[in-house]
Amino acid sequence: MxxxxxxxxxxxxxxxxxxxxxxxxxxxxVAIRGPSGVGKTTxxxxxxxxxxxxxxxxxxxxxxxxxxQEPTLLPWRSVLQNxxxxxxxxxxxxxxxxxxxxxxxxxxxxxPGQLSLGQQRRLSLARAFAARPDLLILDEPFVxxxxxxxxxxxxxxxxxxxxxxxxxxxxxxxxAEARRLADRVLTLGGAPATLI
Amino acid sequence: MIVxxxxxxxxxxxxxLTAWLGNDPEVLPMPGALITPFLAEVMxxxxxxxxxxxxxxxxxAFALAMAVGLALGLVMGLFPRVDAWLDPWLVIxxxxxxxxxxxxxxxxxGLNETALILAVTLNKIPNVxxxxxxxxxxxxxxxxxxxxxYRMPRATYLRHVVMPQLAxxxxxxxxxxVAVIWKIVLVAEFLGRSSGVGFQIHLYFQLFDVVHVLxxxxxxIAVMLLVEWTLLQPWERRVRRWRAA
Numbered sequence: 001m002x003x004x005x006x007x008x009x010x011x012x013x014x015x016x017x018x019x020x021x022x023x024x025x026x027x028x029x030v031a032i033r034g035p036s037g038v039g040k041t042t043x044x045x046x047x048x049x050x051x052x053x054x055x056x057x058x059x060x061x062x063x064x065x066x067x068x069q070e071p072t073l074l075p076w077r078s079v080l081q082n083x084x085x086x087x088x089x090x091x092x093x094x095x096x097x098x099x100x101x102x103x104x105x106x107x108x109x110x111x112p113g114q115l116s117l118g119q120q121r122r123l124s125l126a127r128a129f130a131a132r133p134d135l136l137i138l139d140e141p142f143v144x145x146x147x148x149x150x151x152x153x154x155x156x157x158x159x160x161x162x163x164x165x166x167x168x169x170x171x172x173x174x175x176a177e178a179r180r181l182a183d184r185v186l187t188l189g190g191a192p193a194t195l196i
Numbered sequence: 197m198i199v200x201x202x203x204x205x206x207x208x209x210x211x212x213l214t215a216w217l218g219n220d221p222e223v224l225p226m227p228g229a230l231i232t233p234f235l236a237e238v239m240x241x242x243x244x245x246x247x248x249x250x251x252x253x254x255x256x257a258f259a260l261a262m263a264v265g266l267a268l269g270l271v272m273g274l275f276p277r278v279d280a281w282l283d284p285w286l287v288i289x290x291x292x293x294x295x296x297x298x299x300x301x302x303x304x305x306g307l308n309e310t311a312l313i314l315a316v317t318l319n320k321i322p323n324v325x326x327x328x329x330x331x332x333x334x335x336x337x338x339x340x341x342x343x344x345x346y347r348m349p350r351a352t353y354l355r356h357v358v359m360p361q362l363a364x365x366x367x368x369x370x371x372x373x374v375a376v377i378w379k380i381v382l383v384a385e386f387l388g389r390s391s392g393v394g395f396q397i398h399l400y401f402q403l404f405d406v407v408h409v410l411x412x413x414x415x416x417i418a419v420m421l422l423v424e425w426t427l428l429q430p431w432e433r434r435v436r437r438w439r440a441a
Binding site for chain 2: 045048049050062064065066068070072074075076077081085086087088111113127137
């Protein structure tokens with residue numbers, strides 16, 4: 001259902017990715033691992049369609065969702081609006097239900113700056129799952145969190161994935177994270193990077 | 197508010213002191229000496245009429261300069277290729293003296309309202325463009341990527357993602373804009389119109405009537421302070437609300 005065929009991706013003269021071929025089925029979770037700087041984030045940006053400048057072809061569904069390393073919220077809009085503006089098709093009830101799933105329904109009228117970092121991350125997760133995506137992309141979503149918070153977020157993500165069953169691609173450094181969430185682990189290595 | 201009042205009182209005391217030391221009401225009258233002629237100007241309808249004329253011109257030029265400057269700054273900040281082409285124009289217009297633009301507009305368009313508003317607008321556009329361009333260059337690429345992945349509608353993106361990021365820049369441009377525009381409007385009125393505060397100042401300048409020059413300029417300053425306190429500052433507070441929360 002998601003087919004990634006990247007023949008070559010370069011920034012100017014520097015080749016970053018070559019011959020990266022894989023596919024992800026509906027409901028399947030694939031982890032992408034590899035040393036930092038190898039091109040994992042570049043790969044995700046191609047898969048998400050943020051960067052379209054590459055040789056190859058990527059087939060992806062319409063309904064995408066992404067969780068970045070940082071929460072990437074709109075600090076000038078309320079918690080509720082952070083979801084409703086991104087998903088205009090959802091009504092307020094659906095947005096509140098999505099917030100309730102991450103325990104933020106009583107914070108709907110606050111601004112993101114009034115939330116703790118952990119709550120901001122949960123909001124970012126709620127935004128991703130609110131519209132029932134067919135493809136979910138997670139870019140090291142638990143990096144820079146302390147162990148307890150990371151574990152809490154991991155558990156939450158796990159249960160949301162189990163509930164909505166999107167095809168999931170996620171990048172991580174952590175072996176344990178990869179094994180816990182993923183059905184399959186792909187490793188990126190070499191320069192230019194390819195699947196090994 | 198108390199600080200503001202004290203600060204203005206301080207300026208008033210300085211004025212009184214200078215007037216007392218100078219001791220020549222022809223050059224600098226006491227503040228109190230302005231009251232009777234001020235009331236006379238209000239009663240005769242002259243002051244309200246000329247203030248209104250100037251205010252309308254300021255509003256037109258302000259609205260046009262902000263709209264065009266905002267659009268240009270946004271385009272130049274977002275598209276480096278357009279920026280490369282338009283930047284030299286911007287530098288030329290930024291450095292073109294206000295006086296030259298006013299004179300040229302009067303010569304080319306004629307001594308009319310259109311020429312005045314055009315001249316003032318052209319004077320202000322480069323400043324607004326420069327400030328907004330900085331804002332557009334500083335737009336957060338992560339939020340852009342987010343909006344792209346979630347396929348946020350274009351209009352929503354502009355209104356809820358781009359504009360809030362530009363708001364501080366637009367506010368800065370509006371602030372400096374209003375102040376600069378009314379001064380240029382006065383010069384343009386001085387040179388080529390038969391109404392407005394600038395025209396009245398020209399008239400009383402020729403009569404060497406310091407009292408009336410002061411009355412007209414102070415009245416307009418009062419109007420602009422009112423605009424600042426009742427419109428600009430509350431608007432700024434509103435768009436900054438999320439920072440304070």
